[in-house]
Amino acid sequence: MNFKLKDIGPQLMTVIAVVLVFGFFTYNAQVNMENRGIDFGYGFLSQESSFDVQFSLIEYDGSHSYFRAYLVGLLNTILVSVIGIILATILGVLVGIARLSPNYLINKFAAFYVEFFRNIPLLLQIFFWYFAALRALPLPQDAEAMFGISFLTIKGLFVPAFIWENFNIFFYSIVAAIVAIIVIRTHAKKLQETQGKQTPVLLISIGLIFILPLLSFLIGGVRLSFEVPVLKQLATTSFIYEGGVSLPPELIALALSLSLYTATFIAECVRAGIQGVGKGQKEAAASIGLTQNQVLKLVVMPQALRIIIPPTTNQYLNLTKNSSLAAAIAYPDLVLVFAGTALMQTGKAIEIVSITMFTYLSLSISISLFMNWYNNKIAITEK
């Protein structure tokens, strides 16, 4: 045993300081709660919440419990994050590639977009879209139909709802198509490695993903019909669309600003990643006779992805955390529903804030764990 005072001293002091600070806080919290007559506990979660939420993915009204309200908020947060991540990735990749374009105009246009949206606070952008831009949309009764079926109005976007018959068969057909594609890809790769034969995997995959679901319609008895939103008069001047799916303007503004803002960062990651692949790699690939597309697919992208993925993961995390700004425009996300309304009603500050923080913490950690796993999978296996 060679414990030295020199080693233990600083550690002991730090630990004692941390314990003292936490002890001080807990003691005060206990005293304060006793003074105000509040008791600590999570029992309130099963009580009746008695407040309504404007927009929820699951069935919810005032008679449900606080836990149900928490779930509503959480699902809304996840919904806006997923929409935002998908849109931001598409836009970010496009802009990132555009920034590398030899075309001067495209290049400068992309650079302008990045510099413009990156340097304006996200909250300001959300306010701009919600309070200024989306307020300029027409009222429901004046709205013109887009493609005859959906309506973009000041009260939100109304799109037709899908009504499925035998949805499970359709679902299984898609699963079957995906499994088949994976099998074919593995087989084609094996064939390529052992015999050097090339199979048109992309064509076969596209064919499969269309044909199998189509077969389910023709043979499996799957039926799809649409429920188109219809204008309904509530009062003399108040109209609303009924039927179909309605996306509230809060969701649109939030998803739009989150994706426009985060796309600028993703674009920079993509650009850095593609630029990070050495020029020699491309030239070497071209000199062994690969075509332009093959160079991109087989040489540049696999290397660029290794550089792109870690910072992009960070951006996904940021987007998820930034979705909490929803509270500013009253989109019922976790912060607004739970840390806002529920906190006001119950007064359980410590419990509710800690649950909210813990939820975000676990969302962040799960995304980063998944991305770490993926990153490890594609990382170079060094000797």
Add this chain to the structure above:
Amino acid sequence: MSKINFLKPDKSNLYTFLYLGSCLFFVSVLDVLLNSFFSLNLTGFLPGFLSFLLPLILGFIGLYFIRIELSGIKQLDLLNKHINTNNFNAVLSLLIIFIILKSIPPILNWFVIDASFAGDSKDVCTGSGACWTYIKVWMRRFMYGMYPNGEQWRINLSFIALALLGSVGYFATDRFKKYLTLYYVVIYPFIAFLFIFFFISGGPVFFDFSYGIIAAILSIIIGFFIPSKFKFYYFLIVPFALYVLLKYFIFYEELIELGKLDGLNWVETGAWGGLSLTFIISFFCLIFCFPIGMAFALGRRSGFPLIRYISIGFIEFWRGVPLITVLFMSAVMFPMFLPADFFIDKLVRCIIAISLFEAAYVAEVIRGGLQALPRGQYEAAKSLGMGYWRMHIFVILPQALKLVIPGIANTFLALVKDTPLIFVVGLLEIVGMLNLAKTNPEWLGFAMEGYVFAAIIFWIICYAMSKYSYNLEQKYKTDR
């Protein structure tokens, strides 16, 4: 085959195709131009769909005709190389040119031509353009929040003084350069703190401010005569001692009570706001989050496991939660953790919360710099007999910090962009003031102008900061 070939632009029939192509291209641009600026539709006689697509088709054919490689004309080659390399690029270039041409007139009309600038009431804003009168009338509120109009010179004076004091490093001669780090790390934040918390607050604490300033100036002057060996300890002790001396032994507060001197009015922090609050919060968080972040970065790299785990826990906790919940915590949860009679100002709580939050990000950035340094640097320092602190202060940190300048600048940019979030605790900086002004019944319906105004301000600040950090990065790029 030869019949088709004569349509192929070539060097042999260069000029035919050049004139034809540029003609078509200019016709297409002219059509869009007239359409958007003078709402004159040249191709109105065609069916709507065709008339809409015609400029694109004409321009595309034109660009196709002038795509002649190695034509020998310098401008043409440059044009082809930059915007006209293939069909796909040509279409994209045309689309971008058309989008720019189409979007300039409405934006220009809204911003300048139809906008109203004069007057000081809503009545002048009748046009379809922006109402800049609204910004003009509310300017003081957007800049200073609810701070009383008569006292706003205090904010201006503080900012000017801080800017002047901050620029000292730029003018310092070589003789004083070695004290600059000390100045910026210890003295400057101290003076800034005094200025903002005591001068802008005013009231009874103003005396503390004046004592502080006197103590600081006196100690700096005396400081020049102290041998450099003791200078560090001197500046650690003497300013504070002077301050205590002035506060408890020279009672000129009594002179005011007797009516011989005037004091400053007290302005509570709740009335602070607008852009100046954005600056104040960014400034303090910037000062505080840097040392905290550095401490945790070193902690995370420490050899002591307990310190390392505590640092990791701290960093990962703050990085995992959104700032808005942290501010919620500072507003509703933090007071529960303090003794009942102990009260911390809302603004101070906010600054602590944001500083801790950003410190975690700074810590990760600095850790990146520490990891990027080669092991040889550590070993060389150790072999010279340097201890942990000596090694870090003189060898490791100067190099590591140089490496992470862009990362730090990004974190500070994020910090500036995060300040509007303080609306959660009820403090109104510029975006919060905009939302307040927007709901004023006399000025309804000018949300757009307000947000555009704030966006321009933030854009200028952030863009300038990012360019400055880029310059700094270039300047410190030592040959490694």
